[in-house]
Amino acid sequence: MYRGTAKLTEPCIMGHEFIGEVVALGANFHSSSTGRPHLYSTLHVGDKVVSPFTVSCGECHFCRVGFTCRCVESRLFGTPLTPGGQAQYTRVPRAGGTLYNLQDIPDGSLLADSSLLLLCDILPTGVFAAFQALSHAKTLPFTTRQPYPLSASPPQMGDVSFLPFLEEDKSLTMAVIGLGPVGVCTCIALLDMLVTRKLKFNVIAIDTNEARRAKMASIYSIIGNQQFGEFQVADASNVKELVADLTKGVGCNAVLEVVGNTSALRLAYELVRPFGCINSVGVHSDHAVPYKGVELYDKNVSLDFGRCPVRAMFPMALELLLKRQDVLGSVGGETSLVEKIASFDDAVQIYDDFDKGKCGKVLFDPFK
Amino acid sequence: MYRGTAKLTEPCIMGHEFIGEVVALGANFHSSSTGRPHLYSTLHVGDKVVSPFTVSCGECHFCRVGFTCRCVESRLFGTPLTPGGQAQYTRVPRAGGTLYNLQDIPDGSLLADSSLLLLCDILPTGVFAAFQALSHAKTLPFTTRQPYPLSASPPQMGDVSFLPFLEEDKSLTMAVIGLGPVGVCTCIALLDMLVTRKLKFNVIAIDTNEARRAKMASIYSIIGNQQFGEFQVADASNVKELVADLTKGVGCNAVLEVVGNTSALRLAYELVRPFGCINSVGVHSDHAVPYKGVELYDKNVSLDFGRCPVRAMFPMALELLLKRQDVLGSVGGETSLVEKIASFDDAVQIYDDFDKGKCGKVLFDPFK
Numbered sequence: 001m002y003r004g005t006a007k008l009t010e011p012c013i014m015g016h017e018f019i020g021e022v023v024a025l026g027a028n029f030h031s032s033s034t035g036r037p038h039l040y041s042t043l044h045v046g047d048k049v050v051s052p053f054t055v056s057c058g059e060c061h062f063c064r065v066g067f068t069c070r071c072v073e074s075r076l077f078g079t080p081l082t083p084g085g086q087a088q089y090t091r092v093p094r095a096g097g098t099l100y101n102l103q104d105i106p107d108g109s110l111l112a113d114s115s116l117l118l119l120c121d122i123l124p125t126g127v128f129a130a131f132q133a134l135s136h137a138k139t140l141p142f143t144t145r146q147p148y149p150l151s152a153s154p155p156q157m158g159d160v161s162f163l164p165f166l167e168e169d170k171s172l173t174m175a176v177i178g179l180g181p182v183g184v185c186t187c188i189a190l191l192d193m194l195v196t197r198k199l200k201f202n203v204i205a206i207d208t209n210e211a212r213r214a215k216m217a218s219i220y221s222i223i224g225n226q227q228f229g230e231f232q233v234a235d236a237s238n239v240k241e242l243v244a245d246l247t248k249g250v251g252c253n254a255v256l257e258v259v260g261n262t263s264a265l266r267l268a269y270e271l272v273r274p275f276g277c278i279n280s281v282g283v284h285s286d287h288a289v290p291y292k293g294v295e296l297y298d299k300n301v302s303l304d305f306g307r308c309p310v311r312a313m314f315p316m317a318l319e320l321l322l323k324r325q326d327v328l329g330s331v332g333g334e335t336s337l338v339e340k341i342a343s344f345d346d347a348v349q350i351y352d353d354f355d356k357g358k359c360g361k362v363l364f365d366p367f368k
Numbered sequence: 369m370y371r372g373t374a375k376l377t378e379p380c381i382m383g384h385e386f387i388g389e390v391v392a393l394g395a396n397f398h399s400s401s402t403g404r405p406h407l408y409s410t411l412h413v414g415d416k417v418v419s420p421f422t423v424s425c426g427e428c429h430f431c432r433v434g435f436t437c438r439c440v441e442s443r444l445f446g447t448p449l450t451p452g453g454q455a456q457y458t459r460v461p462r463a464g465g466t467l468y469n470l471q472d473i474p475d476g477s478l479l480a481d482s483s484l485l486l487l488c489d490i491l492p493t494g495v496f497a498a499f500q501a502l503s504h505a506k507t508l509p510f511t512t513r514q515p516y517p518l519s520a521s522p523p524q525m526g527d528v529s530f531l532p533f534l535e536e537d538k539s540l541t542m543a544v545i546g547l548g549p550v551g552v553c554t555c556i557a558l559l560d561m562l563v564t565r566k567l568k569f570n571v572i573a574i575d576t577n578e579a580r581r582a583k584m585a586s587i588y589s590i591i592g593n594q595q596f597g598e599f600q601v602a603d604a605s606n607v608k609e610l611v612a613d614l615t616k617g618v619g620c621n622a623v624l625e626v627v628g629n630t631s632a633l634r635l636a637y638e639l640v641r642p643f644g645c646i647n648s649v650g651v652h653s654d655h656a657v658p659y660k661g662v663e664l665y666d667k668n669v670s671l672d673f674g675r676c677p678v679r680a681m682f683p684m685a686l687e688l689l690l691k692r693q694d695v696l697g698s699v700g701g702e703t704s705l706v707e708k709i710a711s712f713d714d715a716v717q718i719y720d721d722f723d724k725g726k727c728g729k730v731l732f733d734p735f736k
Contacts, residue, residue, distance in 0.1 A: 058531065149681060152503040163432050274430065284665045291656070296657065299438075305668060
């Protein structure tokens with residue numbers, strides 16, 4: 001929208017990530033709102049809340065089953081229909097389903113506003129990308145160390161086992177394409193899940209922008225744990241050879257695509273191994289998906305596309321946020337994800353810098 | 369290849385599905401073949417074997433982890449490189465990894481040859497399609513009755529539940545596109561898995577060919593179990609309205625695509641709900657996948673493509689074959705999947721009939 005490609009016909013308030021304090025409640029918020037999401041009866045003026053970047057009612061089929069970003073009442077903040085958070089005050093529709101009350105979070109009050117803001121989109125989106133990759137049925141043989149389909153089913157009569165797993169079959173090789181702020185969050189989430197589960201791994205994080213690779217490498221110098229695996233950043237130009245070397249030509253178990261264009265999808269295909277997964281959280285537009293049917297058939301590729309159900313991923317993202325305050329809790333350091341907090345007066349310059357790859361995650365303080 | 373689209377330059381022996389008796393063993397088969405797949409030391413002349421439609425060594429990374437159809441030594445039977453089973457004698461490369469010995473199967477000797485032949489491709493492929501759909505992480509909320517991501521992960525601190533599941537959230541609506549022999553096997557496998565797991569369901573099986581729909585309906589009249597769900601056949605022309613009616617406009621949890629062309633993939637997209645899965649076992653060719661990036665993003669679609677790893681799916685397929693002898697054990701009846709056993713002399717007429725949708729699964733007896 002800022003760049004003018006969204007063809008708006010009238011001004012609108014941007015900002016799809018915001019936290020804030022409740023200053024007024026709608027008429028549906030009262031103590032007898034039973035049978036509805038609990039915030040309708042528990043949220044109070046003065047409470048501090050985090051908002052996902054989309055509205056979710058908490059009451060429809062999609063919300064009940066946890067696919068909150070596809071709520072039947074879904075709206076994207078920062079669009080003409082739903083003014084966003086680049087403002088001193090914001091209206092949150094379906095707020096009892098949408099918001100997360102920090103009073104419900106143990107230790108929530110320890111977190112800086114600049115850290116909490118990461119919960120609105122980019123940290124849960126990174127967690128979602130990593131979670132999709134590790135929970136896919138085609139990844140399970142490598143996390144359970146049971147061959148497919150036993151990895152996802154009870155043993156059957158007449159099971160005839162093949163040869164036992166070798167060490168190389170117990171290791172996961174995964175690539176993350178794109179090291180913008182969401183890509184960095186994806187790497188942080190993926191590394192945490194791999195280490196927590198004590199899985200052997202090789203993770204390759206890819207970006208054409210040298211400053212982004214350097215930022216990710218700095219962050220890794222803080223969060224890295226070489227006990228279980230290896231991590232490296234790579235330019236797109238030589239990454240195919242790198243993956244081939246690391247995997248004896250087999251390819252990646254999963255490729256997490258955090259860019260949202262056809263060249264990223266194409267590279268993902270080239271890096272993924274047969275029976276691998278491409279997990280895409282990139283925001284794609286009107287372009288055709290750059291795959292032929294036979295290519296997907298011949299490699300038995302699986303693909304997951306789409307938006308993070310932030311409201312449902314909150315608990316996992318919050319746990320990671322508390323655990324990784326070393327890189328997610330500070331502002332402006334070499335190893336901080338958030339680079340600075342700016343005033344709206346600086347917005348034009350900052351959007352321009354971000355477009356040119358000269359800066360990463362910057363927050364706006366509407367009262368600054 | 370039979371139709372001439374594969375551009376062969378020399379004659380070849382077709383036939384990618386075959387069973388047989390071992391008449392000779394290669395030099396690698398002997399009692400001291402330790403550390404190799406057990407058939408190298410246990411298979412004997414005279415043993416009856418079933419062959420998957422592709423070669424798998426049982427010894428490479430892909431075989432060890434169960435992705436046998438992507439074995440590094442993979443070959444497709446019935447091609448110039450690997451002559452197939454439409455012959456009195458067939459050579460099976462890497463036979464110790466590829467074949468399944470019926471001596472290893474309890475009750476294997478009870479099965480007719482015409483029934484065993486279904487294990488070479490079409491029954492495991494149907495099982496694979498159904499298994500992929502039911503083991504996908506996006507299907508788990510409906511099988512575990514836990515919201516995503518709890519459905520695939522341990523509880524996290526600060527988990528705030530949405531409203532409890534309603535009855536409609538506990539039911540799976542699934543479509544199968546294509547009712548050729550593989551599509552029928554897919555329906556049989558899917559219905560068996562749903563009933564075995566006591567899941568509530570609606571399954572819609574789609575084909576434009578009336579005779580194929582009638583065959584499926586006849587088979588369902590034998591295997592149906594209305595205790596847990598509903599099954600119906602449908603023409604492609606009105607199926608969108610039917611699915612909308614059944615699901616209050618939400619769409620299918622999963623669409624199993626068993627055709628292999630762009631119109632089937634397109635219909636699958638139109639039928640699938642947000643956060644649904646398209647599980648494709650159709651053999652796709654050089655055509656582009658008919659999706660725009662934004663379409664997949666906006667619906668959070670997941671897709672699984674590719675060939676069945678028959679060797680790995682054997683145990684599940686065999687269990688189903690033994691259980692469903694009522695429709696998979698006979699030849700030529702109204703409710704039999706296999707329509708007849710023919711001589712090679714009738715092949716031209718039968719291929720022509722199959723092409724025109726005038727017949728379904730026909731087997732050849734090379735000694736007839």
